[in-house]
Amino acid sequence: MQSRRLPTLEDVARMAGVSRATVSRVINGIRNVDPQLHQQVWTAVDQTGYVPNRMARSLVTRRTGTVALVVSDSETHDDDPFMSRFFSDPYFGRVVGGLMSVLRPLGVQLALQMVGADGHKRLVGDLRNGQADGAVVLSLPARDPLPGLLAASGIPAVLIGRPAEPVPISYVDLDNEAGAALAADRLALRGCRRPVMIAGPPDVPASVDRISGFRRAMARHGHAWIPQETGNFTQDSGERSMRALLAAHPGLDAVFVANDLMAVGALLVLQDAGRTVPDDVAVAGFDDSSAALSARPALTTVRHPLEDMSAEAARMLLSRLDDPDARVTSVIYEPTLVERQTA
Amino acid sequence: MQSRRLPTLEDVARMAGVSRATVSRVINGIRNVDPQLHQQVWTAVDQTGYVPNRMARSLVTRRTGTVALVVSDSETHDDDPFMSRFFSDPYFGRVVGGLMSVLRPLGVQLALQMVGADGHKRLVGDLRNGQADGAVVLSLPARDPLPGLLAASGIPAVLIGRPAEPVPISYVDLDNEAGAALAADRLALRGCRRPVMIAGPPDVPASVDRISGFRRAMARHGHAWIPQETGNFTQDSGERSMRALLAAHPGLDAVFVANDLMAVGALLVLQDAGRTVPDDVAVAGFDDSSAALSARPALTTVRHPLEDMSAEAARMLLSRLDDPDARVTSVIYEPTLVERQTA
DNA sequence: ACACGCTTGGAGAGCGTTTTCCCATCGTGT
DNA sequence: ACACGATGGGAAAACGCTCTCCAAGCGTGT
Numbered sequence: 001m002q003s004r005r006l007p008t009l010e011d012v013a014r015m016a017g018v019s020r021a022t023v024s025r026v027i028n029g030i031r032n033v034d035p036q037l038h039q040q041v042w043t044a045v046d047q048t049g050y051v052p053n054r055m056a057r058s059l060v061t062r063r064t065g066t067v068a069l070v071v072s073d074s075e076t077h078d079d080d081p082f083m084s085r086f087f088s089d090p091y092f093g094r095v096v097g098g099l100m101s102v103l104r105p106l107g108v109q110l111a112l113q114m115v116g117a118d119g120h121k122r123l124v125g126d127l128r129n130g131q132a133d134g135a136v137v138l139s140l141p142a143r144d145p146l147p148g149l150l151a152a153s154g155i156p157a158v159l160i161g162r163p164a165e166p167v168p169i170s171y172v173d174l175d176n177e178a179g180a181a182l183a184a185d186r187l188a189l190r191g192c193r194r195p196v197m198i199a200g201p202p203d204v205p206a207s208v209d210r211i212s213g214f215r216r217a218m219a220r221h222g223h224a225w226i227p228q229e230t231g232n233f234t235q236d237s238g239e240r241s242m243r244a245l246l247a248a249h250p251g252l253d254a255v256f257v258a259n260d261l262m263a264v265g266a267l268l269v270l271q272d273a274g275r276t277v278p279d280d281v282a283v284a285g286f287d288d289s290s291a292a293l294s295a296r297p298a299l300t301t302v303r304h305p306l307e308d309m310s311a312e313a314a315r316m317l318l319s320r321l322d323d324p325d326a327r328v329t330s331v332i333y334e335p336t337l338v339e340r341q342t343a
Numbered sequence: 344m345q346s347r348r349l350p351t352l353e354d355v356a357r358m359a360g361v362s363r364a365t366v367s368r369v370i371n372g373i374r375n376v377d378p379q380l381h382q383q384v385w386t387a388v389d390q391t392g393y394v395p396n397r398m399a400r401s402l403v404t405r406r407t408g409t410v411a412l413v414v415s416d417s418e419t420h421d422d423d424p425f426m427s428r429f430f431s432d433p434y435f436g437r438v439v440g441g442l443m444s445v446l447r448p449l450g451v452q453l454a455l456q457m458v459g460a461d462g463h464k465r466l467v468g469d470l471r472n473g474q475a476d477g478a479v480v481l482s483l484p485a486r487d488p489l490p491g492l493l494a495a496s497g498i499p500a501v502l503i504g505r506p507a508e509p510v511p512i513s514y515v516d517l518d519n520e521a522g523a524a525l526a527a528d529r530l531a532l533r534g535c536r537r538p539v540m541i542a543g544p545p546d547v548p549a550s551v552d553r554i555s556g557f558r559r560a561m562a563r564h565g566h567a568w569i570p571q572e573t574g575n576f577t578q579d580s581g582e583r584s585m586r587a588l589l590a591a592h593p594g595l596d597a598v599f600v601a602n603d604l605m606a607v608g609a610l611l612v613l614q615d616a617g618r619t620v621p622d623d624v625a626v627a628g629f630d631d632s633s634a635a636l637s638a639r640p641a642l643t644t645v646r647h648p649l650e651d652m653s654a655e656a657a658r659m660l661l662s663r664l665d666d667p668d669a670r671v672t673s674v675i676y677e678p679t680l681v682e683r684q685t686a
Numbered sequence: 687a688c689a690c691g692c693t694t695g696g697a698g699a700g701c702g703t704t705t706t707c708c709c710a711t712c713g714t715g716t
Numbered sequence: 717a718c719a720c721g722a723t724g725g726g727a728a729a730a731c732g733c734t735c736t737c738c739a740a741g742c743g744t745g746t
Contacts, residue, residue, distance in 0.1 A: 402734090
């Protein structure tokens, strides 16, 4: 069954009584061909069950119809298997969903690429060859050289999240500062006296922006100094941070947490410590991931339209592929506050 | 920059002063070549920055170095965007993580393929051509013809989750019956009098097995009849089902929920209804996803070693690729009970 | 010395497409 | 009638690689 050779253009051409070139033209809908032949070709295609060989086609067109989703895992430690952590984060799924929503209708493949600290050169090489036509790059640690390499090698790419250092490369991002400010305003509005925060890793730009956005907004509300703990975006680190904060600042009455997973952890710790949320302590998260909804009380959080952003990233990449000389662009999304029960 | 033609085998050969064939042999480590030339070739490779063109290579070897992760979305409804729901389910991430853990070290690509109700033939066609060397197939609704088509067309494939109908195709699966029985035993051990259950969609084999496993085990404990509601594995449907169950059977004191997401929903509804968990009502979930840990009280659940299973699926597929005549095999994993606070 | 194997490098034939030429045919305006 | 631009089909050259032959070189046994 599978041993039989697959039908090729040649076979179709023979059956339809035309040349390979004509069949190719019909299939790709390029140039006019006689309606009569057109018909013959299509019936031949049906009868043979012909499907164009992707490799052969790509070899000559230099297009693969695939885009790579590049995930950096340079931050992996041995004791902290990055893969399980990253992939099970809702973040990953939301991005994939957003990308697929635009890629799939167009028949574009999505290929997963992980790149370690060493693999950057290799990745660029692979990309320049037949690996993929372009790349959507995700979750970069600061100082990652990848954006620079990508830009320099002229590989069409779009980042999700701005590059840490200015590099001529397209990206979509959220206005993280504004989002954090939204949370700050909300917390201040409730009349909090001693706000604290749980920040994300200091080497990712989004984290930095959330920190500065929160501080700046709180300063406007008269809170010059905000105690802070740093986590790594996992629920577990949220719990640890909250415990530390509680120990150091027992009088705290509001906490801004840089993502929902950590916020859920913080919530649990607060409740275990006998604090009522939101009456004793108000909590605001960030992302509006599914965890926010299943928390009890439901988490007040900053909505991060990741699906939309990813979809846009896909669209940007695609249009860049159509027009290689297109300008580098960026799209910044505005976050909104989702008021639920914790603040 | 990117306009410059990439170096080809020919270029390397010229620089090294040998023939294309020799360079090819050196690069692929096939046959012996003179150490002297060997050296010359490698330095030429380095100097040119040569990277083999994947398409060209695949065209002749008929191997792509890619496996497809096939996700069926035939159950999509317009009002229920499948993609966002499916991809943000921890299930998806865990599978990807498991697959990657074995694929990545081997340099094998993972390509995401979604296939709709119509697309089966197309998928098979794409697969038989250069799309991928094989497929890992996920989340199939019952009566899905895909396993049959795959088997018939001789495409190397491994299912995650057994096919609904017997088909000569390899798969990995969990002993869902045994898992449900574990939960049942636990609930019975706590001395429950009125157990109920929230089941998954009746058209997925795993659901069916969990239902029958739970019923059978409960029957052994003297509970002949178990009231049941059916959800679709989302937290929301878990909430709905729990509410219905509570209304119809106010005296219930134990509930088995077919996955953790629904269990979290059930937990929330129970608490909102003023029931204490586990004292008034014991709850057991299934999967041991991250949601189980962040629930409060922490969810007692059945551990589903999805990462291991996916990794094994990848290994099975790979070995099938190496030896196309390998026998169809299946691996069934044994679930374990994770005793936390809800039961 | 000679024949005979064994090793190693090169020439070249594909792999299945797309695409560039080029040629034949046809309709049109003078 | 005749030249002339369109139009549409076919032959064949890539695309970059692998791999089968083939020939040359070498050592060995008789």
